[in-house]
Amino acid sequence: EKEEERVLVSEHSWRPCPTARRRLRGCLEWVKRQLFRVGEDWYFLFILGVLMATISFTMDIIVARLYAAHMWLYREIGDIAVLKYLSWTLYPTAMATFSTGFSQSITPHSGGSGIPELKTILMGVVLEDYLAIKNFGAKVVGLTCTLVCGSTLFLGKVGPYVHLSAMAAAYLGKMRTTVTREYENKFKQHEMLVAAQAVGVATVFGAPISGVLFSIEVMSPYFAVRDYWRGFFAATCGAFMFRLLAVFNSEQETIAAVFKSDLKIDFPFDLLETFFFVILGTICGIVACAYLFCQRWMMVAVKKNRLTAKLLATDKPVYTVLVVLLLASVTFPPGLGQFMASRLTMKEYLTSLFDNRTWSMLAPNTSGIAKPGGLWQEWDHPSATIYGTLTFFLLMKFWMLILATTLPLPAGYFMPIFIYGAAIGRLLGEVVALLFPQGLHSEGPPRPIIPAGYALAGAAAFAGSVTHAVSTALLVCEATGHLGHVLPTVLAVLVANAISQKNQPSFYDAGIIVKKLPYLPPIRSRHIASYGVAVEEFMERQVVALAKGDGFQEVLVALDASADTEYPVVESTGSPTLVGTVSRSQLVTFLQSHEHPQAPQGEKLATAGTLGDDCAVEPIMLQLSPWTSLHQAYHLFQLLKLQRVFVTRSGELVGAVSRAEVR
Secondary structure, three states: OHHHHHHHHHHHHOOOOHHHHHHHHHHHHHHHHHHHHHOHHHHHHHHHHHHHHHHHHHHHHHHHHHHHHHHHHHHHOOOOHHHHHHHHHHHHHHHHHHHHHHHHHHOHHHOEOOHHHHHHHHOOOOOOOOOOOHHHHHHHHHHHHHHHOHHHOOOEOHHHHHHHHHHHHHHHHHHHHHHHOOOOOHHHHHHHHHHHHHHHHHHHHOOHHHHHHHHHHHHOOOOOHHHHHHHHHHHHHHHHHHHHHHHHOOOOOOOOOOOOOOOOOOOOOOHHHHHHHHHHHHHHHHHHHHHHHHHHHHHHHHHHOHHHHHHHHHOHHHHHHHHHHHHHHHOOOOOHHHHOOOOOOHHHHHHHHOOOOOHHHHOOOHHHHOOOOOHHHHHOEOOEOHHHHHHHHHHHHHHHHHHHOOOOOEOEOHHHHHHHHHHHHHHHHHHHHHHOOOOOOOOOOOOOOOHHHHHHHHHHHHHHHHHOOOOHHHHHHHHHOOOOOHHHHHHHHHHHHHHHHHHOOOHHHHHHHHHOOOOOOOOOOOOHHHHHOEHHHOOEOOOOOEEOOOOHHHHHHHHHHOOOOEEEEEOOOOOOEEEEEEEHHHHHHHHHOOOOOOOOHHHOOOOOOOHHHHOOOEOOOOOEOOOOEHHHHHHHHHHHOOOEEEEEEOOEEEEEEEHHHHO
């Protein structure tokens, strides 16, 4: 005690000006109270948006410079074919291998998109260490190296960036509890995660409105309207900051769209062209079904194959080297890459496909070829028409993208399917422009077909059908700044979604299925007979229950018989009326503080007691009837994020339903 007093006196003696420090502390407390009068949510959402926009912009600059270094090396190395091949293939292989090794060495949760796991978390399932801050650095570094590979890997950043935003939101939520000195609220955590989804999309495309809508469609089967403004505020702050940094960096003169197109059209499309947009939606829906089926089959096949399964379990970088080397060899520009415009970056792919000019008219025109800034020339090969290069690009990228999704590195898959859909639309638009060079109306002034409009609709339709989202129609308009084709784009998206949703689960739901995450899949059957399925047909009937009068022996038997986190408590053994629940931790405490009936006299801890007297029995807030339908139980589990519900008949316990039974 004397030592402690001496230390306390010593500490206080080394702190000068106690009165001034006390006044300063009081001033800071007053400022905090005044600032938080409007609600602390505004400040933390603003910080989240600005922080993620800054990281996204910095990442884009680093990726652009590293990719430029790769292109400089490829150009300056000379005309020796072997050296050019090595410079083209080894650079992305080294980057992808480092991405895999670095991210996987820190945490295994950094690989892949991250959206399937985040969907599972938002449904109330706890995934340990998935939102840990150590995962943040691994994902940032790994994603940067992945994006440096460019169109060789043909991967994007949307999915991992949504994951990064969620990790930042979780960390800011912990900071909020420290600053406000409040307890950690799960509802507040959920609100921050919901806002983080929109921020992740908005800071990649600079599209706040479609970012919010896309995050709602993809991430949440149910959405609380009270979270709507949080998502919009954070997404707007992030998108505004992301485009403002481009102005500060002298990339643009003012805030503009990320993929700004030159579609200045007084007459965007003819009414008769609606038929071709419907055809485009149908094609995108069919191709999306084939892509989703093949991608899910490939993910399963890689895990079942002995060689690949062993590599993915023990030597992930070796698997990455083999796959990336194959993809880089296929895209080698003097080889097959010359028929796929492989020298273009991901952004240049979209910029060229959204070109306002008709390529079939520019190709034979010498003056058109001489125009500067013609990215479309990468698609115009002397020995193949633009139709041939676009078709070859679609055929090759189909299996290459499926193979790239098996890589164990941080990568997004939305941008590749966005570009793939734009290529489908561009090909159909060029074909229609070839068939009708003067437009669909022969009378009156010529109104030529605009293939770029079909590229816009194709990008939205294919991306929407793969992700089961309709908001991609608005996303493509926000990202390009063009609204002239919004109606045919929405029509194509709806047609494509109608086909894909009927036949295949979405890309992210497929990831949940393959990874066997504890997530409730959508009820695919809409047959009238499915509404007749009742809870009593699939509920668990053998439920370990405790009575209020049970003692040490009964509690010990119950804990040994089941590993549940909570146990139902009934009135008595003869009257199984459900009165509440008790947690497993309380039962363990009960055993530790009470004596065993057969314990020796000297080892008794306390007098014998009953469960009802010594444990806090929580009341039952929700219970199901045996005649509750499957659809009703399913919606309750999703809406309230339930893990387990007890079933009663006239108040008596007859069973239980957990997520496993609902699945």
